[in-house]
Structure formats: structure tokens, C-alpha cells
Amino acid sequence: MQPLPVDAILGDLQAAVRGGGAAVLVAPTGSGKSTRAAPALLDVVPPDQGVLLLQPRRVAARLLAARIATERGVRLGDEVGYRVRFDHRVSPRTRLELLTEGLLTRRILDDPLLDGSGGWGRPVGAVVLDELHERSLHTDLCLALLREVRQVREDLVVVAMSATLDPGPVAAFLGATTLRAEGRSYPVDIEHQGPDLHPGDRELPHRVAAAVRDALARVPDGDVLVFLPGAPEIRRCGEALAGTLPAGTAVLPLHGRLPLAAQDRALRPADQLGLRRKIVLSTNIAETSLTLPGVRVVIDSGLARQPVLDPATGLERLHTVLVSRARADQRAGRAGRVAPGLCIRLWTALQHARRAAADPPEIERLHLAGAALSVHAWTGDPDSLSWLQPPPQAAWRQACTELASLGAIDERGITERGRGMLALPTDPPLAAVLLAARDDGQLPLACALVALIAEPDAWPAGSS
Numbered sequence: 001m002q003p004l005p006v007d008a009i010l011g012d013l014q015a016a017v018r019g020g021g022a023a024v025l026v027a028p029t030g031s032g033k034s035t036r037a038a039p040a041l042l043d044v045v046p047p048d049q050g051v052l053l054l055q056p057r058r059v060a061a062r063l064l065a066a067r068i069a070t071e072r073g074v075r076l077g078d079e080v081g082y083r084v085r086f087d088h089r090v091s092p093r094t095r096l097e098l099l100t101e102g103l104l105t106r107r108i109l110d111d112p113l114l115d116g117s118g119g120w121g122r123p124v125g126a127v128v129l130d131e132l133h134e135r136s137l138h139t140d141l142c143l144a145l146l147r148e149v150r151q152v153r154e155d156l157v158v159v160a161m162s163a164t165l166d167p168g169p170v171a172a173f174l175g176a177t178t179l180r181a182e183g184r185s186y187p188v189d190i191e192h193q194g195p196d197l198h199p200g201d202r203e204l205p206h207r208v209a210a211a212v213r214d215a216l217a218r219v220p221d222g223d224v225l226v227f228l229p230g231a232p233e234i235r236r237c238g239e240a241l242a243g244t245l246p247a248g249t250a251v252l253p254l255h256g257r258l259p260l261a262a263q264d265r266a267l268r269p270a271d272q273l274g275l276r277r278k279i280v281l282s283t284n285i286a287e288t289s290l291t292l293p294g295v296r297v298v299i300d301s302g303l304a305r306q307p308v309l310d311p312a313t314g315l316e317r318l319h320t321v322l323v324s325r326a327r328a329d330q331r332a333g334r335a336g337r338v339a340p341g342l343c344i345r346l347w348t349a350l351q352h353a354r355r356a357a358a359d360p361p362e363i364e365r366l367h368l369a370g371a372a373l374s375v376h377a378w379t380g381d382p383d384s385l386s387w388l389q390p391p392p393q394a395a396w397r398q399a400c401t402e403l404a405s406l407g408a409i410d411e412r413g414i415t416e417r418g419r420g421m422l423a424l425p426t427d428p429p430l431a432a433v434l435l436a437a438r439d440d441g442q443l444p445l446a447c448a449l450v451a452l453i454a455e456p457d458a459w460p461a462g463s464s
């Protein structure tokens with residue numbers, strides 16, 4: 001295997017958690033933590049137990065599982081596998097399983113001791129939470145649940161990993177050892193090119209195409225990574241670049257709705273594709289975990305899709321927002337993995353200074369009904385659960401009131417209807433619609449309507 005910076009502290013990690021410890025590992029993107037730390041724990045836990053590696057994104061879970069399997073010389077689905085919504089590659093032989101946030105929550109609720117009694121497979125000896133700095137609501141919930149599991153199962157290893165996280169609060173919450181690994185990076189020149197881009201800006205494809213052509217002319221070798229908010233913008237920018245690039249240069253999209261083969265193609269080195277250079281048009285899935293070899297230039301639109309609470313409907317919707325300064329810095333770092341690089345930001349330095357320093361945790365801004373329903377399924381005393389950061393009291397009370405109005409909880413706790421809602425991978429209000437439609441014989445129509453509400457970008461433009 002190729003040596004990676006994180007290899008230097010894997011022995012320290014094993015020593016820190018042997019016998020049931022906890023650790024917080026801080027290591028820069030590109031250090032190898034996502035592919036090397038969890039496999040190292042296979043030598044720490046008993047041979048009849050497995051390791052779970054949480055990845056926030058389905059793309060990362062699948063592709064990292066394939067990479068780890070290759071490094072260990074095993075077939076994907078044997079010793080190393082993955083489990084994401086609507087897809088899995090696991091077997092009775094799987095000891096290292098990569099999975100996404102909602103599935104880890106479901107597994108803990110189904111198998112509260114993670115001892116294999118919930119029908120999910122072998123007992124779990126260690127859980128690794130990657131990209132903890134993103135502070136997703138599901139990850140915060142898993143962290144709270146795992147802390148309670150460890151009070152009963154003192155042998156359970158928990159490792160939290162991040163590239164940029166302040167380790168102090170998490171280490172105190174888990175009673176964990178803090179470890180740091182060095183990265184391997186080169187300097188990146190930052191340029192700001194105005195005027196500022198804003199969500200919905202019609203000039204986006206033309207600005208991106210001009211910046212790509214400029215970068216290709218100024219940087220004679222290496223690939224270009226472009227950060228865009230979503231698949232529609234990727235398609236439009238690809239169209240703007242069509243027919244304008246030098247021979248041997250191709251545009252490759254990268255987002256979560258692509259087939260796995262297309263995602264893998266975007267991540268392979270250009271020479272393996274018969275290309276001289278490639279332009280990868282990506283959503284935020286390329287910010288962390290995934291490694292794109294050969295990138296010398298990053299072009300950042302400064303935009304991203306993130307879930308927000310729609311006050312008109314009380315549901316979460318994906319909304320295009322300006323990325324924070326911390327996320328912009330993480331994107332820029334992608335240009336300095338193999339050599340000195342260049343990052344072109346399509347907004348002014350003045351606007352950059354006015355942007356938020358970092359993204360607020362999801363627990364402060366998202367609909368909490370789903371998390372509240374999970375907590376009621378976990379314990380008869382929801383207020384007793386300790387969080388890394390407690391949810392805002394007003395939002396939590398509103399979520400519980402909503403669950404009661406839907407018949408999901410009552411004064412005794414979660415109801416049978418609530419458990420039925422919990423089994424459906426959507427927000428509680430939409431789950432309630434599906435259950436009511438099933439009872440009324442209208443389930444196909446309700447499924448279409450719920451899909452349209454939950455995933456509007458998945459429907460072709462102009463479809464009725």
C-alpha cells in the first residue's frame with residue numbers, strides 16, 4: 001500500500017482504544033484517515049466483532065469501501081462492504097462496513113447494544129464517525145446514542161474523525177484521547193474574481209466556462225475541479241464548456257445521482273481514461289473524504305445546496321446558499337494535494353470577508369421532528385439524553401408537539417403509529433401521509449406526491 005501521513009499514528013490510535021477506549025482523530029483531508037483508521041481497528045476488536053465506519057454521503061461510502069477493499073486485497077462485499085439507502089454490498093464475512101447516517105441511527109435503535117441481536121449482522125466492536133466537523137443532525141444524534149451505549153458496553157470503541165474540528169468538546173463528551181496526524185499539502189494561491197455570484201445567478205455557466213478556459217491556459221498541466229451547487233448547474237456548465245476545450249481534455253460530472261460507474265470515472269486519473277486533462281464538475285461531495293488525484297486548480301462558485309427548514313410547509317427543503325469561509329478554505333485545499341495549486345473564487349474578497357466563518361450545526365437550523373421521534377423510540381425519558389450540543393428548546397418542543405398531533409407519540413412515549421413512521425426513510429409528516437394513504441388504498445399516488453415534495457430536483461424539468 002502507498003504510505004500515507006496518517007499511518008504514523010495508527011499504532012497510537014490502536015493503543016488509545018484497546019479494550020474499549022474512545023479517541024478523537026484530527027487529520028487534514030488527504031492524510032488517509034478515511035481509508036486507514038477504521039481498518040486499523042480490525043486488529044483491536046475481537047475477531048468475531050466488526051467495525052462500522054460512518055460516512056455522511058452515499059457516494060463516499062461506496063467509493064471508500066471499494067478503495068479499502070482494494071488496499072486490503074479483498075473483494076468488495078467480503079471482509080469490507082457498504083450499506084447505503086437502496087444499495088448494499090455486505091455478507092456474513094463482512095467485518096468492516098461503511099454506512100450512511102440514517103442507517104447507523106436505525107441500526108442503533110434496532111440493536112441497542114450493538115451486539116448483533118437486532119438482525120443486522122455480527123456484533124460491533126468499534127464505531128468510527130467520519131467528517132464530524134460537518135455536525136449533521138444525524139451524526140449528533142448517533143454520537144449521543146453511542147455515548148449511552150458505551151455506559152452499558154464498556155468494551156465498545158468509538159472514534160470521531162475530522163479535518164478541522166476543535167477536538168476539545170467532543171473529547172470531553174466521550175471521555176476520549178485526542179490524536180493528531182499531519183497532512184501532505186502544497187501552497188495554494190487564492191484569487192477572487194467578481195462580480196459576486198448569488199444563488200440562481202444566470203451568469204453561472206458563462207462565468208464558470210470562462211474561468212475554466214483561463215485556468216487551462218495559465219496552468220499547463222493537471223486537472224481542474226469545479227464546485228457547483230447541484231446537478232442542474234453541473235449540466236448547464238457542461239453545456240457551456242462543450243466544444244471549447246483543447247484536444248485530450250474532457251468534462252466529467254460528479255454528484256450523488258450519477259451511476260456508480262460514472263462517479264468512479266470522475267475520480268480516476270486522467271491518463272487512465274486516455275485523457276491529457278479532465279475538468280470535474282462536482283457538488284460538495286468532493287469537499288471531503290473523496291480524493292481526486294491530479295487536481296491543480298479549483299474553481300469555486302461559492303454556492304452549495306443544503307437542507308433548510310421551510311417555514312411555509314414545516315418541512316426541510318434543499319436551498320442554495322453561500323458557503324462559509326471554512327468550507328471555501330477546505331475546497332481550496334483540494335488544489336494543493338500533489339503540487340502548488342490555484343483556487344479561483346467567483347466572488348470578491350469583500351464579500352468573502354462578510355461570509356459566515358463556519359456553517360452552523362444542523363441541530364440549530366433543521367426540522368427536529370425526525371430526531372425527536374428517534375429519541376422517543378430510544379428512551380421513555382427523552383429529556384434525559386445527553387447531547388454534544390442540546391437542541392434549541394423551542395424547536396424541540398415544537399417538534400414534540402407536531403409528533404403528538406400526528407399520533408406518533410403520546411404521554412406514554414412512542415406509539416405503534418410512530419414506530420411505523422420511523423420505519424419510513426422520510427420526514428415524520430410525509431411518513432404520516434404515506435401511512436394514511438396506505439389505509440385509504442391510495443399509496444401509489446401518495447408515494448409520487450411525497451417523492452415530489454421530498455426530492456424535487458430528482459424530477460425532470462417540465463414533468464407533470
